[in-house]
Amino acid sequence: MYYRNHFLIVVLIFTVFFLGQPGKPFAQGFRVMQDQIGRTVKVPEQPRRIIALIPSLTEIVFDLGRGDLLVGATQYATEPPEAANLPRVGSYLHLDIERIVALQPDLCLAVRDGNPEHLIKRIEKLGIPVFAFDSQDLPEIIESVKLMGNLLNSTDRAIEIIQLMQLKIDAVEKRVQNTKTRPGVFFQIDANPIVSAGQNTFIDRLITLSGGRNYAAGSTTYPRYSWEDILVMQPEVVIIASMAGGYTKEQLKETWIKWPQIPAVKTGRVHVVDANLFDRPVPRLADGLVALTDLLHPEPGMP
Numbered sequence: 001m002y003y004r005n006h007f008l009i010v011v012l013i014f015t016v017f018f019l020g021q022p023g024k025p026f027a028q029g030f031r032v033m034q035d036q037i038g039r040t041v042k043v044p045e046q047p048r049r050i051i052a053l054i055p056s057l058t059e060i061v062f063d064l065g066r067g068d069l070l071v072g073a074t075q076y077a078t079e080p081p082e083a084a085n086l087p088r089v090g091s092y093l094h095l096d097i098e099r100i101v102a103l104q105p106d107l108c109l110a111v112r113d114g115n116p117e118h119l120i121k122r123i124e125k126l127g128i129p130v131f132a133f134d135s136q137d138l139p140e141i142i143e144s145v146k147l148m149g150n151l152l153n154s155t156d157r158a159i160e161i162i163q164l165m166q167l168k169i170d171a172v173e174k175r176v177q178n179t180k181t182r183p184g185v186f187f188q189i190d191a192n193p194i195v196s197a198g199q200n201t202f203i204d205r206l207i208t209l210s211g212g213r214n215y216a217a218g219s220t221t222y223p224r225y226s227w228e229d230i231l232v233m234q235p236e237v238v239i240i241a242s243m244a245g246g247y248t249k250e251q252l253k254e255t256w257i258k259w260p261q262i263p264a265v266k267t268g269r270v271h272v273v274d275a276n277l278f279d280r281p282v283p284r285l286a287d288g289l290v291a292l293t294d295l296l297h298p299e300p301g302m303p
């Protein structure tokens with residue numbers, strides 16, 4: 001079986017790099033760019049067949065108006081809806097190398113903290129360039145959009161996205177500067193067990209930017225909690241992602257309402273938010289920042 005699979009990969013590589021795809025000749029020119037993790041990568045001047053190796057990058061390619069270049073994506077790449085029609089190449093952790101080669105990409109897009117390094121190296125050894133991104137907060141997402149716009153020759157659209165994001169970020173920063181309080185926040189991303197987002201996550205950074213204090217901040221990236229832990233913690237605001245455990249909005253709130261000794265429950269500050277605004281490091285995270293700020297520091301007249 002090993003030799004058969006090895007032979008298949010060799011044949012596919014020959015097809016990609018010597019025969020090309022009928023009707024779609026591959027780009028002849030190349031250029032050298034530095035990716036977001038500091039590597040020098042030789043990439044096509046005009047990429048024509050791209051595979052995004054994680055859902056967030058699939059979404060950014062579509063945001064830039066270059067979804068037509070995508071020939072493959074990973075499991076759960078469902079945003080925007082058109083992405084659901086793309087061929088799958090496994091999950092971002094378990095990439096199907098043979099499937100990737102069979103799709104004849106001239107460029108793959110990866111992330112540092114999502115795609116296993118040994119699989120990325122295997123793809124590169126097969127002669128397929130891999131351009132890597134590393135976005136952990138809004139400034140880094142802006143940098144990713146800028147880089148991707150350059151990579152895919154969509155700089156004008158990238159500038160539009162970045163300017164809109166920056167307007168939202170600036171408005172939040174100005175608003176938070178005028179606040180006198182920084183409420184303690186518990187952001188629940190899963191319900192059973194109860195999981196939150198700790199230090200060095202983009203949710204932690206969003207909480208700080210929106211004028212709150214993350215009560216789950218600590219050395220564990222995604223810590224688990226018992227109700228006893230939360231009763232000791234006494235959060236002033238509770239934010240629950242709508243995807244938490246597959247429960248309805250009402251069910252998610254009910255699990256908290258039965259604990260009136262928690263300040264957030266006592267003051268009616270338990271909120272269920274749209275998980276799509278917070279689940280991936282993509283441009284819409286700026287909308288998540290605005291939504292979070294509205295909940296932590298509601299303006300006069302807001303519910």
